[in-house]
Amino acid sequence: MADRLPIKLGKEPLVDAIFEFRFSSAIPAAAVLPGILYGRLSGFSQFQELPQAQIPKPVRESDPFLANAPILTTEWRNFHINIGDSVLSISNKYPYQGWSSFKPAIMEIANTLADYDFIQTLNRFSIKYIDIFDKSLIPQNTTALNMNLAIANHSIVNETMQFRVEIPRDGFIHAVQVISSANATLPNGKTFNGLLIDVDTIANLPPGTHFRKAMENFETSVESIHTSNKSVFFDCLTEQTLELLEPKYA
Template structure:
């Protein structure tokens, strides 16, 4: 898909974030430094909470790959939130989606402060994640939203619950795509939404110095964001995309 919409009138994104995973350059753990630094440096309304995982022993968190990159602190910051762990930090937005321009600026503001802290030496990977929900209570309609074509044992998927996960390489990125029908999502406003979830994580496995990743970060963000958008729109049928009200330049 070459000509991507710049905006959708019916925005399906219900959650999203940008995350970096890294190796600390210091024996001082990042999770004990960054919460105070970010809280003191970022402007606007903020609140900071320590998450239950912080009570687990550090050695246990570091040795368990299911725990290693999870946050131990969360900062609510206006329209955004920041998850902070000892090996990962992410910037996410609160529903409704504020738009790419505001989201990108929030990412840049946080990442510049992380760079200045000097506690990160090497980045293993960075990624952007977007969780989209296209509303419908009809399972057959949910099947028809995407160009997914599944047939097994001479049976074609038409009106059945489905959950699909796959990885698709694309240039410098790897897309981890999850499709889930008949989903219910409860957003932070306590509103419930029902329909098909299309969850796409677009990953860059860089294994590079923090300074090298930060050099030209605005362009890197544009590249990974565009790749994620292209993959999402490529998952949809033309009829589904038209129903979301695409706006082009």
């Protein structure tokens, strides 16, 4: 782990940041949460159905890839909200406004959910940051990363690559995905290609963890998972790559 972590990058590669709750619910959350959120929080747009909403609920529940898929989406202030029968996620509109904006929004949603008994247990929560480094700035090969990769006695440097690894650290599971050549289109229409690093940090809770009980120290938990995710991300970079991103420290 680095001795200190930047508070900001002058050349920001971040394209998305998502916080997700997965829970058990006495009734399908997508049936009641839109009305609750409209009534409790200001600034919501109208909810829209996502394509997977057309899949019958028994089929979604039997498919591990669909069981936690959102079926409704909306905009709220500077965020997107996605809701499924047992999942809610909050993600940032581009550009990212920073942790000082994201964390209070997470807590506002969490505290709202905790007020309703139909949400019974919190199964897991996670935070994901997706970064794409423009190839004009950062090379699309392993020299940009703090890693050594070889297979079949062949060292991977400039080859096209895509891999995912799960790293246990700080009591979390960090699912790190690296893609050497990824395409991005920003809301302003700008497109670019570059190296992608996706760090999805997951907290799996003990079975039966009551949602409201989990909320008692949840702000501390949210801060911890964010710091751990940030640490893993910066540990993925070489010192030379970090300097190219123009880090700023407190």
